[in-house]
Ligand SMILES: Nc1ncnc2c1ncn2[C@@H]1O[C@H](COP(=O)(O)OP(=O)(O)O)[C@@H](O)[C@H]1O
């Protein structure tokens with residue numbers, strides 16, 4: 001599944017239209033805790049989160065994120081979107097909750113990232 | 117990985133040291149090393165600055181990447197450094213990180229301006245956190261930062277006392 005396909009399934013809004021959305025997404029992880037995200041993502045991962053502060057983009061400097069889905073209608077500000085564009089990091093916002101979004105993607109065949 | 121405590125003053129631990137057994141014999145030499153690093157990077161970290169915190173770790177990761185270090189090791193360095201940077205921003209009055217890059221390892225020193233850590237054993241316990249709401253709202257304060265640093269470092273030394281500055285040394289080998 002690509003980010004573009006996944007955005008459709010989540011009825012999501014693409015916040016970074018100029019960033020490539022056609023890369024395959026290998027796996028995903030959902031969390032609002034930065035330390036958890038750092039600890040659990042050992043491979044290229046899609047992140048689902050409710051966090052919209054700049055540190056969520058900073059995270060992608062440390063670990064390999066293929067994109068970020070902001071759940072429950074959360075939308076980051078323009079500055080944060082700019083930070084993501086600079087890094088070529090795709091951002092999508094969906095009105096679905098974290099639980100719903102994760103369920104929809106899991107049901108569509110997107111596996112959980114390996115946490116060990 | 118083994119943990120050894122090297123100093124205990126009364127009942128309060130003044131220093132917490134964790135060493136990957138592979139490097140046990142080198143600890144003394146590493147901390148007394150006065151050879152000049154190939155590269156030194158320095159960053160200031162201000163109290164509650166969650167805009168700029170993390171830049172130092174990102175820059176360090178880029179520098180190490182250019183040296184051709186294995187991605188898995190690069191990741192460990194970035195995560196340990198980032199958690200330490202965030203701790204300075206979240207829990208101290210501000211401080212600095214200095215990364216000394218040698219041919220086969222990086223030694224990062226984080227030093228802040230207090231208020232220090234009361235009980236090191238408690239601070240190292242997964243889940244323990246004194247983070248204020250502002251910090252928690254940003255996704256920090258799970259009490260997993262120091263344990264995460266310990267997991268990713270080959271050598272970690274945390275040196276602090278109440279009402280003193282905190283110094284954290286992180287060493288990661290490139291092989
Ligand atoms: N540089 C520091 N100065 C003062 N206290 C610190 C520092 N770093 C960590 N601590 C203390 O140790 C606790 C645990 O740290 P950590 O494991 O990183 O979890 P968290 O940052 O999520 O609280 C912190 O809540 C804080 O009380």
Ligand SMILES: [Mg+2]
Pocket residue numbers: 199202203256257260261262
């Ligand atoms: Mg922390």
